[in-house]
Amino acid sequence: MNVLEAEPKEAGPPAAVASQEIPTFEYAEFSALLNRDPEVLLKHPCVVSGFTDHWKASELWKDLARLKDDFGSLPVTAGAPQFTTNTAMQMCQVRTDFGTYIDYVRQPERVGDLFDGKWCKGDLETFQRLGLPLYSGNIRIVRHSREPVFEMVDPVVPASLQCLNDAIPYYYQTGNHFWLYVSIKGALTPLHQDNNSVIAYLAQIRGRKHALLFSPDDKRCYYKQGVGYMDPLDPDESDFPDWRQARRWEAILEEGELLIWGPEWAHHVRTLSDSVTVSFDIVNSTNLAGFTRSQDWREELGNFARKNDALIRERVRDPELIALLDEGTNSAIGARMMICVLRAALESGTDPIKQEMLDILEHEG
Ligand SMILES: O=C(O)CCC(=O)C(=O)O
Ligand SMILES: [Fe+2]
Secondary structure, eight states, X not given: OOGGGSOHHHHSOOTTOOEEEOOEEEHHHHHHXXXXXXXXXXXXXXXXXXXXXXXXXXXHTTOHHHHHHHHTTSEEEEEESSSOXXXXXXXXXXXXXXXXXXXXXXXXXXXXHHTTTOEEESOHHHHHHHTOOOXXXXXOXXXXXXXXXXXXXXXXXXXTSOOOGGGSTTTTTSSOOEEEEEEOTTOEEEEEOOGGGOEEEEEEEESOXXXXXXXXGXXXXXXXTTTEEOOTTSOOTTTOTTGGGSOEEEEEEOTTEEEEEOTTXXXXXXXXXXXXXXXXXXXXXXXXXXXXXXXXXHHHHHHHHHHTHHHHHHHHOOHXXXXXXXXXXXXXXXXXXXXXHHHHXXXXXXXXXXXXXXXXXXXXX
C-alpha cells in the first residue's frame, strides 16, 4: 500500500519532513537482490511479500484461542507503551500471563477486572489517562534452536540471507531472539534500536502496522544521551534540533508481508488493526562483529552463570571465571564465560564463526 494513502492523520509524518517509502519486493526478487548485494540491509530496510505464505503460523496463529491454548500459561508483562525509550515518557504496566493478556486483547474494556492488583507501574486511572492500549512483547517461547515451535515458521530465514544463529553458543538463551506480538489498534512500540546488533524482521500474520525506521548513520539526529530517543510523530525541537536531517523510512505493513531491517536501524511501530506478528533476530557475517561486541548478551549470559553458580564453577574450571563469579559484574562474567565456551568448542575442530568471535573477545579491553 502507498504510505500516502494510509490514515494520514494518525500515521502521517510531522509537517515539513518527507518520508522515504521502504521498497517492496516479491520474495524471489528479494532473494535475487540479496544474492547481488549481501549487504543490502545495511543500506535500507525492505518489505517482502510472499515469504510467509507457506508458514503453518500464517494460518494457525491468526487464531487467538489457539495462541492462548499453546502459550497461555507463560508469564508476561504488558505495558502502555510496550516500553519507554525517553526520560519524558510515562508508562503503565501489568504483570500477568499470556492467556490473561489474550483475554484483554479480545475484550479491552475488561482491563479493570482482568488486571486488578496486577499493576507494577502506574495504575488503572493513569492508564486511562495515557490513552494507549497495553502491549505485551516479552513472551518467551523459544529457548533453543530445536524448539518444536520453529515448525510453525519454516523456513524462519529467507533463502539467500545468510544466518549464523546456530553457530553462536547460547544464542537463544542470551536474548529473546524469537518474538510473538499480539496487539490491538493503537499499541505503540516507541523508537528504539534492538539489542545485540541483530538483523530483525516483523512477519505480519494478521492485521496491519505502521513502521518508521531510521539509519544508525543518522543517530545523532534522533537520539540524545541522558534523554533517549525522539518521538518521530512529535519530535521535541529542544532535545532533537536536527531531527529534520534524519531520513525517515516508512512502511505500512500488511498481512502476509515481512519488514526486515539491518543492524542498529532504529524503529517506531504502531499497530493499526488487531495484529499478530512474528519477529526474529538474525546474525550473519554482516553483523557478527557487532553482535560479539554488544553488551546485551553478556548481561544475560552472566545472569545465567550466576544462577547456576555451583555448576559453572565445577564444569568450566577457569580461574578467571571463578574470580569474576566472586566479585565481577554480570557483563564481565558473561564475556568470560563465552570465551571459555568458544575455546572449548574450538579444541575439537576449526570453526571460522567461533574463531572470529573469540578473536574479538580476546582482543578487547
Ligand atoms: O511490532 C512492534 O510493535 C515492534 C517490534 C520490535 O521492535 C521488534 O521486533 O524489534
Ligand atoms: Fe525492536
